[in-house]
Amino acid sequence: MTMVNRLKDSATDQWQQLIHHPFVAGIGEGTVSHRQFGYFLTQDALYLGDFLSTLAVAASRAPRREWTETLLRHAENVTTVETALHASLLPAFGVSAADLGRAVPGLATIAYTDHLVRTAWSRTWPATMAAVLPCYLSYQEIGIHLKAHYHSPDPLYQQWIETYAGDEYGQAVEELLAIVNAMAVDEADWPQVQNVFERSVGYEYLFWSQAATEGHLIDR
Template sequence: MIQPSDPFDPPSSWSSRLWSGIEEIYPAILGHPFLTGLTDGDLDPAAFSYYVAQDAHYLRDYARALAIVGAKAATHEQTAMFARHAAGAVEVELSLHSRLLGELGLDATQLESAVISPTTRAYCSYLLATAYGGTFAEGLAAVLPCYWIYARVGAELAAAGSPDLRFQRWIDTYAGEEFALVVNEVLAVTDQVGAGLSETEATRAQAHFVTTSRYEWMFWDAAWRQERWPLS
């Protein structure tokens, strides 16, 4: 487990308080068979292909949510940061996903034709609804788990590595220094914002942080199960 002193967990901060609300969720994420399957190499490639397809759909709406959150920011610097991150989410889709698709024997047509799963649809809808209808702090708290949990998971999995080069490439993306810098940038903004929130505002935002952290577990679980819509 990453210790509280690591760079992704600033002590005595709003971000630290947010993380305290998912202390039971994060171990469940880290122990999920989808993620353990990445490091031991036993994950079904079909489940990984499913994940890549769903992640491509997810990142498009995540980029939209980041842009909306940025539009509500109090400073030009914060708005610019989220604009960069929204563009970065699209770049991940274009680079990492396009390379993985070829290695998984898929093409762009198959990706586009993949049905958006119930979990992907629900998670994206929640993010967009919170970004549109909530305050800047609420939207920030809702998008934060995708940054922070991926960085922590990437660091944990990198320590173990993977015998499958496709899985290792995914791990390296989120364990890399470039992504760590992005996450620390948004954590710094999180703590700046948190310092000015009332107790009511902070509690409301934390509820969104917990909810989207649960959605992170659900997203990997849906890929592991290769979730399908009922009555299809």
């Protein structure tokens, strides 16, 4: 069994809940409010800053030169694909550059990014790859799932869906999966690798839940 499948199989229920999170379905149905989605994009912009740092650390610690090159390219892609998507969508949701500059990270954003950055600096390299895997793969699966089963009545949501279901994002995911499937994982390291993967899946879920409540602890 490939490492990607072994990791996904180790957290099947959590993975399914993540892909089918009610907020995700709401993007497809067009029932998510623009305020909620604007909040989500703002938090995501904050998240991507730390995700970039995580990739940079992972690139510098990679045991093969070609993996360093791939991860550095992916860090660049975060800017060209995802940050560009945010730049084109945020104004449509009423979030200005000044709003973004003033934005503070929500609890789920802090917890998730702390987990990623801490893992990249202090855990094994395979654990770092396992930590970033849900970020890459869940958005692709969500994009493909939404594209196949919904056609969002909101063209802005459809643009978001098309980006994550698209070839450019898919290419980066394929490259990451190839690294994860080729990396050497000691059996003694497996519990740590599995644990950080499962935590990232959980944080992805919480990130959607945070968007649904716009960062409030209790739904209003």
